[in-house]
Amino acid sequence: MTSLAADGPRGRVRRRPLFRAPSIIPGFGLTFGLSLTWLCLIVLIPLSAVFIKTAGMGWQHFADVALSERAIAAYRLSFGASLGAAFINSVFGLLIAWMLVRYDFPGKRVVNALVDLPFALPTAVAGIAFTTLYTANGWIGRVLEPLGIQVAFTWVGVVITLIFIGLPFVVRSVEPVLADVSRDVEEAAASLGATRAQTFRRVILPAIFPALMTGFAMAFARGVGEYGSVIFIAGNMPYRTEIAPLLIITQLEQYDYQGATGIATVMLIASFSLLLVINLLQAWSRKRTVD
Secondary structure, three states: OEEEEEEOOOOEEEEEEOOOOOOOOOOHHHHHHHHHHHHHHHHHHHHHHHHHHHHOOOHHHHHHHHOOHHHHHHHHHHHHHHHHHHHHHHHHHHHHHHHHHHOOOOOHHHHHHHHOHHHHOOHHHHHHHHHHHHOOOOOOHHHHHHHOOOOOOOHHHHHHHHHHHHHHHHHHHHHHHHHHOOHHHHHHHHHOOOOHHHHHHHHHHHHHHHHHHHHHHHHHHHHHOOOOOHHHHHOOOOOOOOOHHHHHHHHHHOOOHHHHHHHHHHHHHHHHHHHHHHHHHHHHHHHHHHO
């Protein structure tokens, strides 16, 4: 049912509904208020406490702890290994998602379940498993050791562990978007003379790129904050294989709570900046695809 209403100086008549369609979810005002309150309680207030605690320490103390040579080495390992693992997962996660979407094969459900295994497996179990495999007397380590390749207790082991942790984020982000890309689009591109590489670069990749960047961002964020699985295989040697989350724990064990929050603040600012850049790139890609 509609009603007539005058609109504008010329008295134009427009129709508007007398009754709004019923909605299962409450109206925008209530939904927005509850969402904002929940985000403040869970995200904004805890993060604000970190900044407030850091602001209470002097600049000299902050520089001595959060910007020391040891801390910078830990940041370099945490962010560098997370970025490297996220890049590798972007490539192989896309391949796995492609295989799961485009092909049917025996054991597909088993492979699909294995992708989600890092979500369910305790991180400490993953760390112990990788350490056992890649030590000098482990199943894989004993093969690599004669070749002069050391994985356990090096940055290589950290990257491998973070690849295991972050793989599901890329696969599950790309998989539903890839399933929506019809084969007809590929056939149309082929009929116009495009090669397989051109079809992937100009048709498939633009469609899945925002989802791929989402998976990359989540895998990176997960890797930066990873602790339980990395400390076993990293070796935790200062200036070499010590990750930033472990350095925070070290400050807490020394009862230097302000120093711990100072390191956490640096990680928070750096992580937020990188994620902001990734999100801006993702928004630009979406706008370019729509246009």
